[in-house]
Amino acid sequence: MPLASAGSRLMFDAFWRAAAYCFRPRVMLLSVLPLIVMLVALGGWSYFFWSGTVATMQHWVETIGWLRTVFSWFGSSSTGGFAAGIAPFVVLILITPVAAVVALLVIALLMTPALVNMVTEQRFAQLAKKKGMGLVTSVLWALSTSAVAIVAFIVTMPLWLIPPLVLIVPPVIWGWLTYRVMSVDALADHASKAERDTLLQRHRWPLLLMGIISGYIGIAPSVVWASGMVFTIGFVVLIPIAVWIYAITFAFSSLWFIHFCLAALQQLRIENGEPGVPLPENHPVVLDKADGVLLPDAGEPK
Template sequence: MRLLLDSFWRAAAYCMRPRVIVLSLLPLLVIVVLAAGFGYFYWAPSVAWMRQALDAWPLLASFWSWIGGLFSSDVPALLAPLVVVFAATPVIVLVSLIVVAGLMSPALTQLVAERRFPALAKKKGASFAGSVLRSLGLTLLALVAIVASMPLWLIPPLVLVLPPLIWGWLTYRVMSFDALAEHADAEERAAVLRQHRLPLLAIGVLCGYLGAAPSIVWASGLLFAAAFFVLVPLAIWIYTLVFAFSALWFAHYCLDALGQLRLQRAEAPAPLVISSPESP
């Protein structure tokens, strides 16, 4: 419990550091770059294609003519850019978050290691490629578990328990592995994860609940369409900040636990070996 609370407050304090705040703003920069590139290369063809698609729907042809008679305007021409924006936004956001998440977790772990554990030896027990493949495999398992558990969501209490538990398990397995990848070897990593399984799972579940906070802002963006372009960047920034806090929490906990494990092993007395007398 001491380690759990200590790592929590340290992670919260680290979120106020300028480096962490700058990292949390990276998705917005990536989104601006991706959106500018999409607008430069694909905006006109995408709007033209969407306009043709809206005009080609026979069921909507009469509806467009009726709306156009009321407002004396070309409704498909007005809707096509909006549909392209709303369709492209989730893709751009998802790509930016994946890119930044892959950059943030190692950077935040390195920040914690440099400031708190500079003397902790790096045994490099996992490669970057292995970490990525493991994360993809665990994410696939979590998605299968989510889909398989959906019928149980009809039971009111379970819908509040099962999804955060599954995502918490995924967060615990991925982030604890990434936090120890640089400093622990395979045996030490297994020992830390085995000894601290329940606290790490609790951290993952709590971070899973925290990750639901941006959905409130997303819902507000849908309700107040006029503020969509303000609320959506705010939700992205909150989500990234929650991710940074989660990575920092796991880094503080796992590296502290690894340091304690090595200290215990160094202080443990060497086993006494009693040699048997040689036979004549």
């Protein structure tokens, strides 16, 4: 089977498996952990720095020369009112990518290991663990990759003012970050370094596409987040909802990468003649008795 065809099949198969897993009670409970961490972190940041950051941004907007010139054309000598209104949104735009990156790191540290164990028990119990990456190395990888993504977000922000590019540039950066972090985390326990490098090279385009799709899915919580800033009366409710949506969408993305990467690793070992359980031709839906929901797995013996 051509690699492109195999990658597409694995991608779609992993997609619907990840979607089904998101309805499992254990996944729903795990999604609360990043919610708690992010609420504490963002709440602390907002308490200490929100007012000062908005005031600094407002002062900066007021001092923009060309903006004052434009206002003078309309008979206004002050940009204070405009600056006061726009400053919170500018701060929001700047902090949202950072918050998203923090959410990804929290999920990588708290959720992904638990999700990997869950998928392994259900589908890949006989897949040997070669421990190609330790915890410290995994954390350093995630931090360094995230730092590169944050720099890319900052450098490309002027492009966000161009309508078509704002729908392309951020999701591509986010997609690259997602695939680089989640693929490595999904393979950390099971794949050797050589296997990991082979899989990331072989499936780099499907993985990048998965990351970009995950980036577009992540737009939904951003809309809720922005609504919380606009409708201040619902801020307390909307922002936690947005954070939880971030967590569950990231959980879906993580599960998508886990199913894809472990299935690809299993296929690679079959190709290399290593011991392993062949991928079944059909994937019947079975009942997970522990959770009481239907799941798309074929791991139980008949």
